[in-house]
Amino acid sequence: MPTQAAAPVAAPLARQHPGAFALVDGNNFYASCERVFEPRLIGRPLVVLSNNDGCAIARSEEAKALGIAMGAPWFRIRHLEQQAGLVALSANFALYGDMSQRLMEVAAALGCGQEIYSIDECFIDLAGVPDASARARQTRERIQRWLGLPTCIGIGATKTLAKLANHIAKSAERKPGSYPARLAQVCNLLELSARQRDWLLQRTPVAEVWGVGPRWAAQLQAHGVQTALQLQRLDPALVRQRWSVVLERTVRELGGLACIGLEQAPAPKQQIACTRSFGQPVTELDDLRQALSHFCSRAALKLRQQGSRAGALLVFIRTSPFRPQDAPYARSLVLPLSPPSDDTVRLVGTALQALQALYRPGYRYAKAGVMLLDLQAAPPQATLDWGAPDEDGGDGEGSGRSQRLMQALDAVNARLGAQALRLGSSGGGGSPPAPGCAEPAARPWQMRQQRRSPRYTTRWDELWQVRA
Ligand SMILES: [Mg+2]
Incomplete structure (x- = not known):
C-alpha cells in the first residue's frame, strides 16, 4: 500500500497484518445536526434532551465546558439557561436519522466496505485503498461542506486501533496538548512508526480503549494497567484466563492483529x-x-x-x-x-x-x-404485576x-x-x-417535545425558511 511504502517503519506490522480500517464519527452529532439549520447556535452551549425532555443526551463542546454531564436531568441544569445562555432542544430524531443517512452515504465512498455502527459512526474497510489519509481528509471535508457536519476519522490496522485513532483525532482537536496537533481531525496510525504508536498508546488511559468498560477498566487499574500500551503488552493467555476472550481479543487488536471483522462489532452502549x-x-x-x-x-x-x-x-x-x-x-x-x-x-x-x-x-x-x-x-422490576388479573385495556x-x-x-x-x-x-x-x-394500526406519536426543531429534511411543511 502506498501509505505504508511512504512510511517504511510501519511496514513490519503491515506485512504481518495487512488490514486497515477507518472509523468515521460525527462530532457531538445531535448538537451538530441542530446547528446546520440554526447557525445562531454555533458557539453557544447547547444540549439535546431525551424524549419527553427528561435529560441531556447530547452536548456541544460549550455545554461540556459548563460541566453538564451526559444524562444530566433537565431540572438540574435548567438554571443555566438564564445564567450561561444554555440552549436546550428536544430530540429531533427525524432530523438526526436523515442527516445520519446522508453522512453514511458520503462516508461510504472512503473505502470498499462499510459497517454502520451507530447513528453517527461507521467503520470503513480500507483494504487495498491507496493514500488512505488523503482520502480520509477529502471525505471529512466533503461531509463538512455538503452536510455541514464536523467529523473525525481514525485509521488503524484493526477496528480497535481505528477507534483509538478516532479518539486521538477528536482529543487532539478538542483538548490542545492532549495529543500532537497534527493528529487532529484525521489520525492515521498506519503512517506512524512503531515508536510513535507506542507513545500515543502510552498517553491513552486504558478506559478509553474500545471494549474496555468501566468495570474492566477499574479491575485493570487495580492490576497496575493504566494505559492502552500497558494493556497491549499484557500476555493474551493471561488476559483470557483472568478476564475473558473478549478482552483477549482487544489486547491482540491493540497489537495490530485484526480479530474483529466488519459486522462483528460488540454493540455500543447507547444504541x-x-x-x-x-x-x-x-x-x-x-x-x-x-x-x-x-x-x-x-x-x-x-x-x-x-x-x-x-x-x-x-x-x-x-x-x-x-x-x-x-x-x-x-x-x-x-x-x-x-x-x-x-x-x-x-x-x-x-x-x-x-x-x-x-x-x-x-x-x-x-x-x-x-x-x-x-x-x-x-x-x-418491582413494578411487575405478576398475579393481578388483566383489566380491560391493561395490555x-x-x-x-x-x-x-x-x-x-x-x-x-x-x-x-x-x-x-x-x-x-x-x-x-x-x-x-x-x-x-x-399491518400495525397507526399510533399517535404524541410526545412531550416542546423544544423540538423543525424536521427540516423530511417534512414539506417544516422546510427550512430563508428570510429575504
Ligand atoms: Mg460521535
Whole structure:
C-alpha cells in the first residue's frame, strides 16, 4: 500500500497484518445536526434532551465546558439557561436519522466496505485503498461542506486501533496538548512508526480503549494497567484466563492483529443495532418484513437483557453499492416511541411501519437493519404485576400483561432456542403473518417535545425558511 511504502517503519506490522480500517464519527452529532439549520447556535452551549425532555443526551463542546454531564436531568441544569445562555432542544430524531443517512452515504465512498455502527459512526474497510489519509481528509471535508457536519476519522490496522485513532483525532482537536496537533481531525496510525504508536498508546488511559468498560477498566487499574500500551503488552493467555476472550481479543487488536471483522462489532452502549447483508438480493416487501421482524426481535431481546427501553427506532434498507448493474436505493427512517418501549410486539410493529414507508418495488435490496435509539433505563422490576388479573385495556405499554408476555417470550426462547417463539410477522413455519403485527394500526406519536426543531429534511411543511 502506498501509505505504508511512504512510511517504511510501519511496514513490519503491515506485512504481518495487512488490514486497515477507518472509523468515521460525527462530532457531538445531535448538537451538530441542530446547528446546520440554526447557525445562531454555533458557539453557544447547547444540549439535546431525551424524549419527553427528561435529560441531556447530547452536548456541544460549550455545554461540556459548563460541566453538564451526559444524562444530566433537565431540572438540574435548567438554571443555566438564564445564567450561561444554555440552549436546550428536544430530540429531533427525524432530523438526526436523515442527516445520519446522508453522512453514511458520503462516508461510504472512503473505502470498499462499510459497517454502520451507530447513528453517527461507521467503520470503513480500507483494504487495498491507496493514500488512505488523503482520502480520509477529502471525505471529512466533503461531509463538512455538503452536510455541514464536523467529523473525525481514525485509521488503524484493526477496528480497535481505528477507534483509538478516532479518539486521538477528536482529543487532539478538542483538548490542545492532549495529543500532537497534527493528529487532529484525521489520525492515521498506519503512517506512524512503531515508536510513535507506542507513545500515543502510552498517553491513552486504558478506559478509553474500545471494549474496555468501566468495570474492566477499574479491575485493570487495580492490576497496575493504566494505559492502552500497558494493556497491549499484557500476555493474551493471561488476559483470557483472568478476564475473558473478549478482552483477549482487544489486547491482540491493540497489537495490530485484526480479530474483529466488519459486522462483528460488540454493540455500543447507547444504541442496539441488528443489521444484516442478505445472502442474495431481496425484492419482495414480504421478505423484507420477515427479515426486519427477525432483526427487530433480536434487538428487542438485547434491549431487555440490558434492562433498557428505546425511545426511538431507526430502520434502513438499501441495495448493494458493489453491484453497479443494480439501480441504487438506500433510505432510512426514524420513528419515535412514546412512551419508550422494550416490547417486541410494539417495536416490530413500529419497524414494519417504517419499512412500509421506505419500501419501493423494483429494487434488489442487499441489506436492511434496525437500530434502537435513545435507550433509557426500564422501570425497576418491582413494578411487575405478576398475579393481578388483566383489566380491560391493561395490555398497554408497561402493563403487567405486556411485561409478562415479554418475560414468557424470553424464557421460552432461552430454553428452546432464539427463534422458538416469535411474532407471526417474522415469517417461517408456514403460518401467515399475524394481522396485528404485519399491518400495525397507526399510533399517535404524541410526545412531550416542546423544544423540538423543525424536521427540516423530511417534512414539506417544516422546510427550512430563508428570510429575504
Ligand atoms: Mg460521535
